[in-house]
Amino acid sequence: MDSSFVIKTGGVCAATGFHASALSCGIKDPSSPKLDLAMIWSDSPAIGAAVFTQNRVKAAPVQLSSDYLRADDPQAIIVNSGNANACTGPVGMEHARQMADATAKSLGIRRRQVMVASTGIIGLPLPIERILPRIKELVEMNGKSDCRRATEAIMTSDTVPKSAMVEVEIGGKKVSIGAMAKGAGMINPNMATMLCFITTDACISKTELQRATREAVDLSFNRITIDGDMSTNDTVVVLANGRAENRRITARGPGSRLFRDALTALMVKLAKKMVADGERVTKLVEVQVNGAASQRDAEMVARAVANSSLVKCSWNGEDPNWGRIIHAVGYSGAKIKPELVDIYFDGLCAAKHGIAHHNGISFKDLQKVVTKKKFRIGIELNQGRAEYHIYTSDLSPEYVDFNRREYAVPQG
């Protein structure tokens, strides 16, 4: 990937023809003006691509949006926080449909041109009567496009709003891609729902947009662990309205690599922001696996290590515990040979050929690495050339304490 992209401050209103607005309709807290409803829309029809949660328990808006996405010309996204509209049955589906209806009506478009998203409490019906009457206002606020307020309106346990934009030149035309996201990654207590909405004025084929989105998600949001947990509401939506008037990007056509790289860079930026926003987490750890016989093996090893409670506890305790790491490598399910495995802490070799390595590296040297806020665990399997990396965190007593109780019902 071209690392020369400059990710800039900006958001979903950066690309030509896109707007956003937000207001408070009392879902999060009826007695406070916390923003909890936002709309993002394009002046003109767009094409859309999306990646939704792989959890078989899918929130109503996820089911609805993945159905609507089959329409050729999505044009708007309506999203609320404070209630996930998940595990809500047929009533939840009806509510999601009503949100799409009201949005379509207020914009003069069709219902199926609207994507719906929700995040918050699971299992309680959406207070739909508070939402529907306010949707029109979101459009009327146009002219006061407020990207930052919209970004704030989707936050749940996030402590900072997350947005960014990137510009690339494709065929002599300036193409902008802007994004907003929420989620505190693997450190989020509330099932780690992650939402990401991306808008671009690129002219691109629907197939290519879907491929680019899939690839970018695999290299970004799918590379941060969420305790092995996967939310019922995870959604990444990309809308492209073609207003940059570049020559249409198609698979393998000019600009396609450039666009994919820019989209990926943007998503990686936001994924790292999620990890960086993790509360009750003290370490950001990159687990880099090299020398695997296959990428699948590399990924199995990386995920086993990144999700091991015992490994994560040791990082919290600043204990350079390579034994716990190699033991997670051993049970990962990957085809590994213990006698070939090397373990590194920020490049310092802790174990070589599966046993302790003492060649000039002391316990203190290793300990110094794990006292840092960010470090990298290198795992060399010496069996092939495949690699995989993933970002994870430590596991703190405070995380467990924070997650002991929710309001009464879970979040998604």
Added chain:
Amino acid sequence: MDSSFVIKTGGVCAATGFHASALSCGIKDPSSPKLDLAMIWSDSPAIGAAVFTQNRVKAAPVQLSSDYLRADDPQAIIVNSGNANACTGPVGMEHARQMADATAKSLGIRRRQVMVASTGIIGLPLPIERILPRIKELVEMNGKSDCRRATEAIMTSDTVPKSAMVEVEIGGKKVSIGAMAKGAGMINPNMATMLCFITTDACISKTELQRATREAVDLSFNRITIDGDMSTNDTVVVLANGRAENRRITARGPGSRLFRDALTALMVKLAKKMVADGERVTKLVEVQVNGAASQRDAEMVARAVANSSLVKCSWNGEDPNWGRIIHAVGYSGAKIKPELVDIYFDGLCAAKHGIAHHNGISFKDLQKVVTKKKFRIGIELNQGRAEYHIYTSDLSPEYVDFNRREYAVPQG
């Protein structure tokens, strides 16, 4: 399984012809008399069966014992605690061999008739010079057979020694099965190594003993979760010396079901003792999955729920959080239909058809269940007839704190 077995107080010396002894040779702590070396042996050659860790990183004694087990007549087990002899390379293999050699010599048997086991610190060489000279003493202590001391000698983070025995009548002959075990199950901080040694005077075919052992382990030790972690040293060994002089038990022959059930009951008893001994754990939770399309699906669902950090945190907080449970069901990988899933807390329905159930059951009713020390989560998938159950615990801030640091190196 016949639940009428009476599990009695007893251990590895209960069966005719078996002996055990223990001493301190300063592996755990050179300056204290903590027991850390034990021997179990039969007067006469026995047949053996075993189940070893599935972790690809296997400690030296595990590698050696699974090789030696091919001999037809194992007769002794030598075991140390305080050092796992894992990740110790060729030197570790040599040390394990030396332990077998010294044991064989002291008993006048062949090296390959000895099973070796170790548990404790990983990655440090065994202090073999302290062990070898003492092995002879273990045999000389014969006559003072001390089952309880041997059981104590294999403890690491266990707070109580774990042993039991069961008697059955097979073809008019009294057959005894005795066992000792160590491990604090899924709550053990130190990689949860579990060791279990079982002795019986049953006369049984080697094939049938291996099948009975495999079946019993699947229904006992494989039904307690260990945070998804799996030790490098897990070992279950069963020795049968035939001294009960019953008609030889063979597959499907008379007594085979009875023997299997008795062995299973014994192992289930010890598995539950491990969970009950879990420190820093406040809840023992049985996750019972019913109505799955296949046993594989049922097991995937049970394990996903039993290993979910967020679910385990909620139990610690005494929050009857069915949403976290259904969300783990959803990402388990099993073929489930969310709209068919029901969730129960000790039989009280919290969610029906994938959504909140309010039919006379209040939040307080559910909360009362999770305040108990033991409760059962029932998950009805309504897709078939397969079932699976597993025992797990909550996840406490104290567990994390306890696991933040080890000595410097991990345990196995």
